Amino acid sequence: MVDIAPGASQQLASQTFSIAGPSGELEALLDMPERSGESHVAVICHPHPLHGGTMTNKVAHMLAKSFNAVGAPAIRFNFRGVGRSAGHYADGLGETDDAIAVMDWAQSRWPDARLWIGGFSFGGAVAIRAATQRQVDRLVTVAPAVDRVDVPTDQLPRCPWLVIQGDADEVVPALAVNHWLSSLPVTPDIIMLPGVGHYFHGRLNELKKEVVAWLEAQQR
Numbered sequence: 001m002v003d004i005a006p007g008a009s010q011q012l013a014s015q016t017f018s019i020a021g022p023s024g025e026l027e028a029l030l031d032m033p034e035r036s037g038e039s040h041v042a043v044i045c046h047p048h049p050l051h052g053g054t055m056t057n058k059v060a061h062m063l064a065k066s067f068n069a070v071g072a073p074a075i076r077f078n079f080r081g082v083g084r085s086a087g088h089y090a091d092g093l094g095e096t097d098d099a100i101a102v103m104d105w106a107q108s109r110w111p112d113a114r115l116w117i118g119g120f121s122f123g124g125a126v127a128i129r130a131a132t133q134r135q136v137d138r139l140v141t142v143a144p145a146v147d148r149v150d151v152p153t154d155q156l157p158r159c160p161w162l163v164i165q166g167d168a169d170e171v172v173p174a175l176a177v178n179h180w181l182s183s184l185p186v187t188p189d190i191i192m193l194p195g196v197g198h199y200f201h202g203r204l205n206e207l208k209k210e211v212v213a214w215l216e217a218q219q220r
Contacts, residue, residue: 024086045123125149161188166196
C-alpha cells in the first residue's frame, strides 16, 4: 500500500495505491487539485463492473476533475473484481461496502475534511446507497442506474444532492430516472442536459461546468 499523506503533491495523481476493502485490497487512484485547503475530500464510483466500468472511465475521471476544480482531493477506485481489486461482482451490495471502505479511508486520511461522494451510472446508484451509511456533505450522481441497482427509497441521503442526466441516454433512460426521482419524498437538484447520451460524448466539459457550478453554489 502506498502511503498518501495529506497535502500530497499533484504528482501522485497518476499513481495507483491500494485500500483495504471488505473482500481484499481495492485498487485506487488519487487526483489532487492544484489548490487544496483540505476542507473536503471526494470519493468517485465508476460504472458497471460487468460492462467495462473502471475507475479510468471518462465520466468518472471528469467527476474527479470537477471536484478538484473546487479544491477537493478525489479518490477513484476499482470495485471488487475490477483491475487489481480483489473479490467478485456482488450485485451492487458488495460494491456499496467497497465504497464505504474507501470513504472511511478518506476520512481517516483527511479527518477534518467534509466527505463528498459522486458516481456515474452503476456507480451513481452505489453512491446513493453509500451516502446513507456515512455522514456525507455533498452527493453528485450522473445518470444513476436506479433502474438496475436496488436503491431503497425509505432511506435516502440527507445532504445536498445533484442528479445530472442526459435526455438522450440510451443506457439509463431519462424517463426511468425521472420516474424514480418523482417517487422520492424530497427531490434532489436535477439538471437535464438536452441531446446528451449516456457516455456524454462531446459533452464532458459541459458536465464538468455544471458540477463545478453546483458545488460552488453550495459553498456560498
